[in-house]
Amino acid sequence: MSFKKIFLSFIFGVFILNPYTVFGGLAVLLLPLMSVSFLSRFRGLNCEVFFIGLSLILISLLGVFSSVVHGIFQINHFKVAVSIVVYILLAHSIFYIFSRIGLMFDDFIHCILIAVSFNSLIIIFEIYFPSFRQMVESFLVPSGNVDWTEGFRYRGIASGGGASLSVLVPVATVLVLYLYSEKFLNVLSSFIHISILIFSVFFIGRTGLILLPLVALFFVFFNANKYFLKIAVGAVLFGLFAFVFSGNLKQVLVDQYGMGFYNYSVGFLFSGSSGLKEDGTVGIVMEFLTVMPQAFPEVLIGYGFYGGSEFQPWTDSGYSRMFLSVGYVFGLLFYILFFMTFRNVFFYKPFLFLTIGALLLIAEAKEPLIFTGYSARLYISILVIGLLSKRMAYRTNFQANRSLVKVPSPMSAS
Numbered sequence: 001m002s003f004k005k006i007f008l009s010f011i012f013g014v015f016i017l018n019p020y021t022v023f024g025g026l027a028v029l030l031l032p033l034m035s036v037s038f039l040s041r042f043r044g045l046n047c048e049v050f051f052i053g054l055s056l057i058l059i060s061l062l063g064v065f066s067s068v069v070h071g072i073f074q075i076n077h078f079k080v081a082v083s084i085v086v087y088i089l090l091a092h093s094i095f096y097i098f099s100r101i102g103l104m105f106d107d108f109i110h111c112i113l114i115a116v117s118f119n120s121l122i123i124i125f126e127i128y129f130p131s132f133r134q135m136v137e138s139f140l141v142p143s144g145n146v147d148w149t150e151g152f153r154y155r156g157i158a159s160g161g162g163a164s165l166s167v168l169v170p171v172a173t174v175l176v177l178y179l180y181s182e183k184f185l186n187v188l189s190s191f192i193h194i195s196i197l198i199f200s201v202f203f204i205g206r207t208g209l210i211l212l213p214l215v216a217l218f219f220v221f222f223n224a225n226k227y228f229l230k231i232a233v234g235a236v237l238f239g240l241f242a243f244v245f246s247g248n249l250k251q252v253l254v255d256q257y258g259m260g261f262y263n264y265s266v267g268f269l270f271s272g273s274s275g276l277k278e279d280g281t282v283g284i285v286m287e288f289l290t291v292m293p294q295a296f297p298e299v300l301i302g303y304g305f306y307g308g309s310e311f312q313p314w315t316d317s318g319y320s321r322m323f324l325s326v327g328y329v330f331g332l333l334f335y336i337l338f339f340m341t342f343r344n345v346f347f348y349k350p351f352l353f354l355t356i357g358a359l360l361l362i363a364e365a366k367e368p369l370i371f372t373g374y375s376a377r378l379y380i381s382i383l384v385i386g387l388l389s390k391r392m393a394y395r396t397n398f399q400a401n402r403s404l405v406k407v408p409s410p411m412s413a414s
Contacts, residue, residue: 005111008098013115015090016168016377017158020141025159034086036093044388045092052341053088056081059334063325067304077306077325080371084338087377091384105389106184109175109352112378116172117193119156120200126154127203154203164373166205167363169197170215171356171375177219178352181226207366211359218358222351292323302327307368318368338371342383348390353383 011030018027042050060081067074095108103111126133136157137149143160146153155161173194180190201208293299305311306325314320322331339346339357346353356379363369370376 004098004101004103005107005114008094008103008108009111009114009118011094012112012381013118013157015094015381016112016115016374017119017156018374018377019157020143020159021139022141030090031086033093033097034089036096037089040093040096042089042092043096044391045088049088049341052337053085055337056084056334059326059330059337062301062330063304063306065304066301066326069301070303070305072304072309072311074304074306074309076308077304077321080306080368084371084380087380088341088384091381092388094381095385095388099388099392105349105385106179106182108385108389109382110179110184112381113172113175113179113193116168116175116378117196119158120169120172120196122156123154123200123203124196126156152203153205154200156200158374161204163205163207163363163367164369164375166201166208167211167359167369168374168378169201169204169208170211170359171378172197173212173215174218174352174355174359177215178349181223181351207363211363214359214362215355218351218355222355292320293327298327300327300329302331316367318364318366318370321368335370342387345383345386345390348386353386356382 014026015030018025020026037045057078060077063077064075098108122136126136133154134149140148140155140157140159142148143155144162146161148155148161153161155165158165176185176190176193176197179185180187185193198212201212293302302323302325303311304325305314306321307314307316311324314324319331322334325331326334342353346357356375360370360375360379363375367373370379
């Protein structure tokens with residue numbers, strides 16, 4: 001792998017994982033890169049992108065106004081809207097720099113995958129080498145109410161763990177399958193990446209584990225004709241493996257990692273509906289329906305609450321935060337405008353963009369993950385890169401076709 005791809009993988013690792021070190025947040029060091037976007041006059045980004053970005057900020061300001069009216073006084077939604085614009089400009093700058101030195105769309109996706117897989121690899125090393133975990137955590141600041149130096153929950157070098165980091169695993173698995181379908185990765189490389197990602201998710205969080213089967217279903221849906229035989233053989237082998245070894249799986253996991261790990265990571269999957277209820281995901285998804293605004297004018301302008309302060313009732317659900325912040329009409333408009341920004345790129349690589357979008361829309365029912373967190377930064381990055389790559393390819397093809405057109409000379413005209 002070339003040095004420029006290693007360097008780009010490092011940049012994406014800092015951007016997506018945003019490590020909070022004892023020296024400060026490393027992602028802040030990337031902000032000067034946005035100057036490239038300004039100096040290039042936002043080449044490739046049309047006025048519509050900026051109009052929609054401004055619209056998202058204006059909607060979030062409605063949330064700020066509503067929060068003042070209801071005595072909450074917060075700007076969390078506004079910060080999220082501004083962050084979306086920052087992510088777009090930063091992704092644009094990264095693309096502009098590295099596309100000029102020869103990297104193509106699949107190279108960018110590969111570098112993002114390397115960054116995520118590297119963090120999963122760090123987690124695996126932390127599992128087997130506790131001293132390595134202590135060393136890594138000595139450079140990171142505490143996050144949330146979890147002691148990341150002990151227990152069976154890990155974050156690697158990310159700023160935090162939990163559902164946000166857990167969802168990043170199935171999202172990265174989509175990147176692996178996409179690159180494999182494009183013949184950018186071979187079978188062995190794909191297997192290594194997927195093994196690292198899936199093994200690490202058991203020690204990160206359960207939400208990602210629940211979403212992994214959806215990745216497989218989307219891959220079958222988009223690639224059934226292309227990989228029918230391989231998919232069929234893989235399904236049979238997986239079924240046989242599950243049938244033969246499922247009886248011993250619990251004992252192996254308990255012996256190797258303890259009953260606490262088993263109950264946390266996979267035990268809920270083998271307990272039927274009661275296990276899913278204990279996991280909390282289903283509860284949060286159902287609970288968000290009970291905290292929605294029901295009175296006027298809150299159904300129209302919300303309460304201005306987007307998490308981060310005292311408010312009752314509320315849940316961690318991203319949808320509940322959106323509608324509690326700005327109401328139903330402007331909340332739906334916020335989602336619609338965001339996806340409208342990139343509507344021209346969704347079918348450029350449909351499996352890649354639509355699958356990740358579907359995963360995040362589902363995960364949004366538990367936590368706000370479409371616009372904030374690791375997967376949001378990854379998704380916005382590849383959407384921007386896809387949009388710019390598509391337009392670059394169009395211009396290249398147009399110029400190539402134009403050069404093939406023969407202009408008749410005056411002599412031939414006569």
